[in-house]
Amino acid sequence: xxxxxxxxxxxxxxxxxxxxxxxxxxxxxxxxxxxxxxxxxxxxxxxxxxxxxxxxxxxxxxxxxxxxxxxxxxxxxxxxxxxxxxxxxxxxxxxxxxxxxxxxxxxxxxxxxxxxxxxxxxxxxxxxxxxxxxxxxxxxxxxxxxxxxxxxxxxxxxxxxxxxxxxxxxxxxxxxxxxxxxxxxxxxxxxxxxxxxxxxxxxxxxxxxxxxxxxxxxxx
Numbered sequence: 001x002x003x004x005x006x007x008x009x010x011x012x013x014x015x016x017x018x019x020x021x022x023x024x025x026x027x028x029x030x031x032x033x034x035x036x037x038x039x040x041x042x043x044x045x046x047x048x049x050x051x052x053x054x055x056x057x058x059x060x061x062x063x064x065x066x067x068x069x070x071x072x073x074x075x076x077x078x079x080x081x082x083x084x085x086x087x088x089x090x091x092x093x094x095x096x097x098x099x100x101x102x103x104x105x106x107x108x109x110x111x112x113x114x115x116x117x118x119x120x121x122x123x124x125x126x127x128x129x130x131x132x133x134x135x136x137x138x139x140x141x142x143x144x145x146x147x148x149x150x151x152x153x154x155x156x157x158x159x160x161x162x163x164x165x166x167x168x169x170x171x172x173x174x175x176x177x178x179x180x181x182x183x184x185x186x187x188x189x190x191x192x193x194x195x196x197x198x199x200x201x202x203x204x205x206x207x208x209x210x211x212x213x214x215x216x217x218x219x220x
Contacts, residue, residue, distance in 0.1 A: 003085050004083070009086065011118045011122075015078050015082065021110070022050060022106055022107070023107060024048075027050050048105045048106040049104070050104055120132060120135065121135060121136060121137060121138050122135055135174045136171055136174070137172040137173075137176075138172075139168040142166065142168060142172065142178075142211035143164070143166050145178065145180045145202060146211065146213070147164060149180050150162060150164060150182070150198070150200075153198075153217070154218070157217070157218060161217065161218050162216065162217040162218075163214075164200075164214075165214050165215070166200070166213035167212055167213055168210065170204070170210035172204070176210075177204065179203045179204075181201050181202075181203070182198045182201075182215065183198060183200075184196050184197070184198055185198065193218040193219060193220060194220070195216055195219075196216060196217060196218075196219055197214060197216045198214065198216065198217075199214060200214060200215050
């Protein structure tokens with residue numbers, strides 16, 4: 001069967017139902033990731049009520065990076081199984097919509113419908129209705145490119161002790177050719193290693209900056 005192209009992708013499209021059974025470890029992991037040591041529990045932690053915003057992350061990718069959740073198949077996995085060849089397409093954008101009605105309990109299985117939708121990040125006509133000339137890629141793409149550059153420069157150690165602070169100063173445009181730059185500006189001893197501080201930026205092919213900031217990482 002011939003693989004469809006991005007232009008042939010039918011949208012809107014129902015992909016099916018995902019299931020997720022949150023456990024205490026996953027809730028605490030998420031709380032730590034957003035630097036909130038309260039644990040995202042509501043009321044008495046012994047009762048197991050969890051803040052519903054927790055779902056905004058885990059219904060998309062409940063497998064996580066370090067902890068496989070029980071009975072977990074998220075939106076991303078469902079899309080990847082059907083359209084894996086489109087995952088790296090630069091204008092493929094996903095959004096999760098949710099109406100939070102009640103908190104939920106740990107160890108109680110949840111279900112959520114998965115649907116592909118169009119928006120101004122992916123569709124020229126919708127972008128024009130919003131006053132934009134064409135589809136506008138998500139600003140976090142710039143952050144992703146800068147993160148990739150830092151990983152290539154510092155190696156995998158950047159994931160442990162690295163920093164990235166970015167301001168989005170311009171809008172990405174469809175078909176932009178982007179240049180990602182980094183320049184070492186400072187270095188300082190930190191324990192047995194040295195921390196390098198970089199000035200980083202993303203620039204389009206018209207010479208306009210779309211993202212600027214700083215990054216740092218440890219080297220021997």
